[in-house]
Amino acid sequence: MLRAVVKGVGHYLPERIVPNAEFEKSLDTSDEWIRSRSGIERRHFAAEGETTSMLATKAAQAALANAGMTGADVDAIILATSTADFTFPSAATMVQNALGMTKGFAYDVQAVCAGFVYALANANALIVSGQARRVLVIGAETFSRIMDWTDRSTCVLFGDGAGALLLEAEDHAGTSDDPGILSTDLNSDGRYRDLLYVDGGISTGTSGVLRMQGREVFRHAVEKLAETAHAALAKASLGHEDVDWVVPHQANIRIIQSTAKKLGLEMDKVVVTVQDHGNTSAASIPLALSVGVERGQIKPGDLVVTEAIGGGLAWGSVVLRW
Template structure:
């Protein structure tokens, strides 16, 4: 007798988010560099950002967000057997920041590793966790996006320093038998990368390239030109895979890079602007943390509800970009 194959579906269980206490407004940046609040808001939409304190690290921010996500899911750390942390600002070259979070949570044994896809990191991490859950490699996953980009900024460069902030967001994913999931869960993904454009957004250092951390460098206009088209394509492909129309989506949770990019994608796809979750004004660009931070905020304020169809999208250095579709 042949044993039937059980098809598993990854489902959403809970979310959490954490920001450092220190808030840096545009007015504070005016005193530090040649910029103004009006200049920053006109070009980016950003009004303030959170900056990690001297005792805060990517792992500590990620741990706070993870604890809140587990509480939201009604689970204990011991229930977790997979941790995927998306970050480009790890605490150490190794071990993985995910293992440091694992230790801080008190989880004795679990799979734990980092994903590095810059601002697209959380979408990539969701896709990896989804695959491992579906094949039975894990039952409960913590997917975390955590960053301390303030540590890799040149604070004399107004074209980059004004854009970024620190923070962490987390999501707990579990599994259900697909036949009884009632259409819930992660439905489709579209991941992309094109390394030919690496020099448009990068950090000029690394362990094997000079042995120093380096600082973030970006050609903003060039990144913008690629971002709108790339993100729009990934969204369209993701929807096609799931058999839904863009108009069917209840909420869009984009990477919070720049208000102009958000508006450009919305125009390209004819999106209802009221469906787009926007937090860039409060958070700035928190790289891999921006998508889960925005998602958690919109859940906790009551906009995103169980049963809603939510699309996540992001683009970052590499270039990497992608989209994921989730039915809560």
């Protein structure tokens, strides 16, 4: 059967690094307060004029270079983002143009922090159905543009960045030993919209700022992330004992730790980057995958579980063999 196999990975972070101490100048907060509640020590903010599509393009170029390919080799681009440059056209088509890709197609996916998991599932469906052979899957965000800088409970948590994977169709036996995406599990429940949202958009004529009920989001996150990871593993006829690495959405170290515990896994099997990047929404999983490979943690043949939850609420997971 056809499998969507990882051929390249890459990421990009804006040059500006913002340590926790910088927030002490304008908010009633401290480095210790932020670290103890989130695990975050620093994050990156995009420069003035540096857009989401620019970040996405640089991450895509890094993934293509890692695979030894160019934009001309790609059939499709799926870009997960909630902070696209414009209402339309899609940021993905801007990346397509920047990569010199004149064939195929490109589109955005919007599922907030779960966006990259949704994009991977989309890419997998395109590949196994034969609609595309090579798909570039990107997560990119500039959440610094939608922060309320007077709200210490949210503005200290988020950062900007981008990550990308290049997937390619390969024929394999159809077992759980195959490389590539082995299973996906996607979920959403619109009843929880008010737990995490941006209070702007077309209906208001403003871009708005992020609003979050942190305690409730935390409660749902731990429960739903563990459930979706178990579901995806079961679909692949695998269990937690088969997992080499969990690469979770990097939102909060306490959520990451609690979810790992519910999965029956030690933290030495979890790729953690939240301390350096903060919550980069749809960019957080591909960023962590790329950094995990760069560190020498994720190696060929490793079984990787990714899981994320975001506004909607939307959540899901992907099981893949590197």
